[in-house]
Amino acid sequence: MNRQPKVVVENLPEDATLFVANLLKSIVCESVSRRGHCHAALSGGTTPHALYQLLAGGALSGEVPWDKVDVFFSDERDVPHDDIHSNFGMVQRTLLDYLPVNPGNVHPMAADAEDIHAAADQYERTIRRVAPAAPGGIPQLDVILLGMGGDGHTASLFPCTPEALAEGGKLVVAHFVPALGRSRMTLTLPLINAARNVVMLVTGADKADAVAAVLGGSEEARKDIPAARVDPTDGVLFLVLDAAAAKGAGLRPGA
Ligand code: 6PG
Numbered sequence: 001m002n003r004q005p006k007v008v009v010e011n012l013p014e015d016a017t018l019f020v021a022n023l024l025k026s027i028v029c030e031s032v033s034r035r036g037h038c039h040a041a042l043s044g045g046t047t048p049h050a051l052y053q054l055l056a057g058g059a060l061s062g063e064v065p066w067d068k069v070d071v072f073f074s075d076e077r078d079v080p081h082d083d084i085h086s087n088f089g090m091v092q093r094t095l096l097d098y099l100p101v102n103p104g105n106v107h108p109m110a111a112d113a114e115d116i117h118a119a120a121d122q123y124e125r126t127i128r129r130v131a132p133a134a135p136g137g138i139p140q141l142d143v144i145l146l147g148m149g150g151d152g153h154t155a156s157l158f159p160c161t162p163e164a165l166a167e168g169g170k171l172v173v174a175h176f177v178p179a180l181g182r183s184r185m186t187l188t189l190p191l192i193n194a195a196r197n198v199v200m201l202v203t204g205a206d207k208a209d210a211v212a213a214v215l216g217g218s219e220e221a222r223k224d225i226p227a228a229r230v231d232p233t234d235g236v237l238f239l240v241l242d243a244a245a246a247k248g249a250g251l252r253p254g255a
Contacts, residue, residue, distance in 0.1 A: 002193075005200075005237040007215070009246040011253040013203035014050065016242045020201045021054045023238060024143060025064050027197050031142040032065045039131040041072040041144040041187060042095075043155065044087025047201055048147065049094055056098035066099040070130050074146055075156035075186040076109035078116060109172075111185035116174040120185050124172040127191070138171065138194040140235075144187065148202045152210040152225035155192070156184035159224055164188065189229055196235045200227070203241065208248030211241060215249045 010016040024040075031038035042048070054060060073087055081088045088108035096106060107126055113119035131139035146154045156177065157164055164175045164186065171191035176183050192198060202211055213221065214228040222228035230237060243253050 005239045008240045013242045027143045038069045039141045043074040043145045045147045052095035070105045076111035078183040120172045120174040141195045143197040144195045148227045154227040156186035157226035199238045205244040207245040212248035
């Protein structure tokens with residue numbers, strides 16, 4: 001492990017969500033003040049709904065230079081963007097429709113493309129065009145927001161998808177996920193682990209076992225848990241939990 005994650009345990013899910021909202025706000029403001037811009041990748045699923053609604057509300061968004069943010073996505077389902085299951089569609093409805101983000105700076109994944117692999121390659125080219133590369137040649141996003149599934153998946157990197165997990169060159173891949181019976185497009189570990197900040201928001205008792213395995217499992221066991229492979233090379237990993245998700249790891253609020 002490059003460095004220990006910053007683990008934050010809040011009592012309630014709404015407290016964890018508020019912590020992440022303020023953290024994202026400070027990351028965006030710092031990125032813009034230091035570098036004039038912020039490159040962010042947002043996650044899908046249900047956990048971030050409340051986060052996006054909070055960010056879209058007046059309290060936080062008013063002080064954030066959203067017009068200087070490029071919005072990418074951590075992963076996408078193989079559905080059209082107007083499908084109820086689309087991550088982009090969810091982020092558009094709960095967040096982007098309420099922020100002064102430049103529409104040209106929003107980069108949805110075309111995971112419903114006829115050739116999803118070509119679309120993944122095109123998404124990588126977009127990331128490389130928009131986000132500056134770090135010395136190692138990999139674009140260093142300022143923040144990547146991730147969730148965690150009960151099986152330890154993150155973005156659309158799932159257990160038993162060894163090819164996507166082992167991908168060491170591509171920054172974006174599309175792959176068939178046996179557990180879902182569907183294809184997904186996802187950022188890969190090289191891009192995720194090149195980020196300045198990775199923020200994992202994980203709430204609910206159904207995630208407790210996965211969190212315990214990520215934080216306490218053996219090195220051998222952790223190799224097969226995608227969320228445990230998130231280990232930024234130079235950046236910081238924030239693992240923000242509520243008490244229910246932290247319980248399996250023996251962590252309590254205020255940890
Ligand atoms: C997705 C997400 C996925 C999500 C986890 C947790 O497309 O579903 O990108 O990685 O973060 O599955 O999902 P919940 O927040 O719904 O528990």
